[in-house]
Amino acid sequence: MDNSINLSDDTLSKIDEVVPKYPEKRSAALMVIHLVQDELGAVDDASCEWIARRLELQPINIKELITFYPMLREKPWGRKHVRVCRTLPCALRGSYGTCKTFEKKLGVKEGHVSEDGEYSLEFMECLADCGQGPVVIVDEKTYENIDGKTAEKFADLLIDGKLDESDDFNSYEDSLTQGTKN
Amino acid sequence: MSVSTPKERRIILKHADDPNYSNRIGCYLREGGYGNLKKAFSMQPEEVGEEVLKSGVRGRGGAGFPAGMKWKFLDRKSGKPIYLICNADESEPGTFKDRQIMYKDPHQLIEGMMITAFAIGAKQAFIYIRAEFHEGARILERAISEAKKAGFCGNKILDSEYSCDLVVHRGAGAYICGEETGLIESLEGKRPNPRIKPPYFPAVLGLYQCPTIVNNVETLCNVRHIIEMGGEEFSKIGKPNNTGTRIWCVSGQVMKPGYYEFECGSLTLGQLIFDICGGLRPGRSLKAVIPGGSSAKVLRADERFSGTLKDGTEFDWGLEDIPLDFDGPMAAGSMSGSGGIIVMDDTVDIVEAMANVNAFYAHESCGQCTPCREGSLWMRKISQRMCSGGAREEDADLLLSVAKQIEGRTICAFGEAAAWPTQSFVTKFKDDFIRKATDSPKERDPKSLQLI
Ligand SMILES: Cc1cc2nc3c(=O)[nH]c(=O)nc-3n(C[C@H](O)[C@H](O)[C@H](O)COP(=O)(O)O)c2cc1C
Ligand code: SF4
Ligand code: FES
Numbered sequence: 001m002d003n004s005i006n007l008s009d010d011t012l013s014k015i016d017e018v019v020p021k022y023p024e025k026r027s028a029a030l031m032v033i034h035l036v037q038d039e040l041g042a043v044d045d046a047s048c049e050w051i052a053r054r055l056e057l058q059p060i061n062i063k064e065l066i067t068f069y070p071m072l073r074e075k076p077w078g079r080k081h082v083r084v085c086r087t088l089p090c091a092l093r094g095s096y097g098t099c100k101t102f103e104k105k106l107g108v109k110e111g112h113v114s115e116d117g118e119y120s121l122e123f124m125e126c127l128a129d130c131g132q133g134p135v136v137i138v139d140e141k142t143y144e145n146i147d148g149k150t151a152e153k154f155a156d157l158l159i160d161g162k163l164d165e166s167d168d169f170n171s172y173e174d175s176l177t178q179g180t181k182n
Numbered sequence: 183m184s185v186s187t188p189k190e191r192r193i194i195l196k197h198a199d200d201p202n203y204s205n206r207i208g209c210y211l212r213e214g215g216y217g218n219l220k221k222a223f224s225m226q227p228e229e230v231g232e233e234v235l236k237s238g239v240r241g242r243g244g245a246g247f248p249a250g251m252k253w254k255f256l257d258r259k260s261g262k263p264i265y266l267i268c269n270a271d272e273s274e275p276g277t278f279k280d281r282q283i284m285y286k287d288p289h290q291l292i293e294g295m296m297i298t299a300f301a302i303g304a305k306q307a308f309i310y311i312r313a314e315f316h317e318g319a320r321i322l323e324r325a326i327s328e329a330k331k332a333g334f335c336g337n338k339i340l341d342s343e344y345s346c347d348l349v350v351h352r353g354a355g356a357y358i359c360g361e362e363t364g365l366i367e368s369l370e371g372k373r374p375n376p377r378i379k380p381p382y383f384p385a386v387l388g389l390y391q392c393p394t395i396v397n398n399v400e401t402l403c404n405v406r407h408i409i410e411m412g413g414e415e416f417s418k419i420g421k422p423n424n425t426g427t428r429i430w431c432v433s434g435q436v437m438k439p440g441y442y443e444f445e446c447g448s449l450t451l452g453q454l455i456f457d458i459c460g461g462l463r464p465g466r467s468l469k470a471v472i473p474g475g476s477s478a479k480v481l482r483a484d485e486r487f488s489g490t491l492k493d494g495t496e497f498d499w500g501l502e503d504i505p506l507d508f509d510g511p512m513a514a515g516s517m518s519g520s521g522g523i524i525v526m527d528d529t530v531d532i533v534e535a536m537a538n539v540n541a542f543y544a545h546e547s548c549g550q551c552t553p554c555r556e557g558s559l560w561m562r563k564i565s566q567r568m569c570s571g572g573a574r575e576e577d578a579d580l581l582l583s584v585a586k587q588i589e590g591r592t593i594c595a596f597g598e599a600a601a602w603p604t605q606s607f608v609t610k611f612k613d614d615f616i617r618k619a620t621d622s623p624k625e626r627d628p629k630s631l632q633l634i
């Protein structure tokens with residue numbers, strides 16, 4: 001198949017693996033879109049066409065998904081994407097303050113990408129971790145109890161590229177592999 | 183802690199926070215894992231279904247429909263393949279229990295699903311997981327491949343003639359994918375527009391118009407324990423019509439929010455909030471509680487609830503007396519829904535709290551039905567205006583009239599989920615809504631957090 005959108009062999013082989021798992025090809029649409037978006041950051045018109053061809057669909061069948069689902073993108077987020085939960089349980093623990101701190105520190109308005117493309121910020125609906133709100137997801141890692149004040153230090157570490165090595169913030173995912181209770 | 187407060191009884195979350203337990207198959211096998219799959223495979227599929235029916239287990243996804251009964255509705259005469267779907271969308275605000283199961287004990291879910299698949303004769307099974315659970319999907323994928331290698335899933339399970347593949351499917355951030363027919367559309371690769379029902383429920387016409395069972399993560403895990411104990415024994419946990427345990431997810435303004443698993447009906451809402459969760463912050467008092475995820479009607483702290491229960495007993499409860507099971511919150515005019523309990527203390531601006539919830543529903547409506555799409559949008563706009571200095575005395579009634587025009591006029595239950603919060607907030611806290619218009623202070627009380 002014409003690989004006009006430049007996907008890595010790894011992504012292509014993952015796509016080849018995922019499509020036959022479904023009784024009908026169309027069912028694989030979301031999973032293929034995720035794979036493409038994971039690599040390219042967004043699903044533009046050319047990608048829509050490519051995915052449609054791969055699944056024997058019309059481009060509109062892919063486009064209508066991209067434009068519906070909140071996590072699917074026509075344009076990429078920043079290189080570091082920060083999600084803050086907005087919904088009531090997190091708001092009751094200060095998430096509006098969290099979002100404001102990030103806006104200030106990262107120099108980007110909620111829903112936007114910074115001019116240099118480094119950061120983007122999203123004020124999202126419930127992330128299903130409401131007991132430990134405010135909840136923040138950076139790329140694919142989930143951090144808990146990040147209120148407006150805590151977010152200052154968090155953002156500083158993020159900007160310095162030291163978040164991963166910091167002992168102050170352990171993600172939900174990392175605390176699992178270490179077998180610790182959380 | 184007061185003397186009478188019961189202890190947690192962890193069945194589903196037994197190993198969730200054990201430091202000597204991981205999400206790998208070795209730990210699961212060490213604790214007797216997949217023994218119940220073997221037990222189920224020594225039975226006839228119908229017998230497995232009978233045990234689940236006897237157990238009385240009700241769905242943990244929100245509606246509380248008895249699982250055994252749902253399985254009975256499967257159309258087996260059509261000759262079409264049967265599908266099983268695990269609803270792992272966990273999208274109801276305030277709910278975070280399925281996350282704990284999938285991240286910390288995924289094999290429990292897989293065993294429950296393969297027993298269920300065997301019982302209903304499923305050709306293929308899916309786990310529909312919300313996309314924000316990036317690592318959760320990877321954990322499940324790895325667990326499934328471990329289970330396949332050991333012969334518990336996939337081809338010729340336990341060397342029998344029965345095969346069933348299990349596929350992890352990721353959503354993409356839309357709440358409506360939690361509604362089972364929206365989920366099915368999404369799994370078919372379409373926009374998740376829910377389907378009209380009745381007449382056809384998924385058990386008759388589901389995925390690819392084939393008979394399909396959709397169950398919640400926690401429900402499917404319970405199946406494994408039902409087989410272990412037997413339906414009869416399981417039904418002795420909890421109370422009649424409210425069997426088994428439930429995982430209550432407490433969020434908001436309590437000292438120790440978190441997930442707590444209790445026998446159904448073994449404690450009251452007051453015990454959960456004040457004893458188990460350590461109560462409120464010093465100097466605060468209780469204002470309101472949403473007992474079953476944000477779609478459930480809010481309860482006011484000083485409300486009285488009285489009436490007659492299904493079994494004929496009369497009740498007269500304060501909020502703290504409401505028994506935590508399926509029927510208790512229902513008798514109090516709300517619901518236990520997904521088990522998400524959201525607690526608000528007296529610093530909360532109740533109009534802002536409602537505006538927050540309204541913003542959620544306006545964002546998440548799929549847009550198919552005009553009353554839901556437009557109504558949820560208007561409720562958001564009105565409540566947002568009220569919170570930004572433009573409140574009018576007649577707004578309370580205006581909100582009620584919009585909510586009323588949604589309820590009962592939509593394709594799916596999202597319509598009610600969007601209307602109920604507004605209806606209950608406005609009716610029960612009318613004074614707060616009027617005050618917003620008449621004498622709202624210009625400055626925010628520094629203790630009161632911004633909610634919109
Ligand atoms: C708007 C809406 C959202 C829902 N979200 C979820 C969800 O996130 N997870 C879930 O298990 N059920 C959810 N449900 C309920 C499902 O439609 C369905 O009843 C449930 O998955 C059935 O499983 P159970 O019988 O095991 O509870 C939702 C329902 C509605 C109307
Ligand atoms: S009630 Fe709302 S969410 Fe449900 S189908 Fe109609 S528009 Fe969509
Ligand atoms: S409300 Fe923030 S995670 Fe649920």
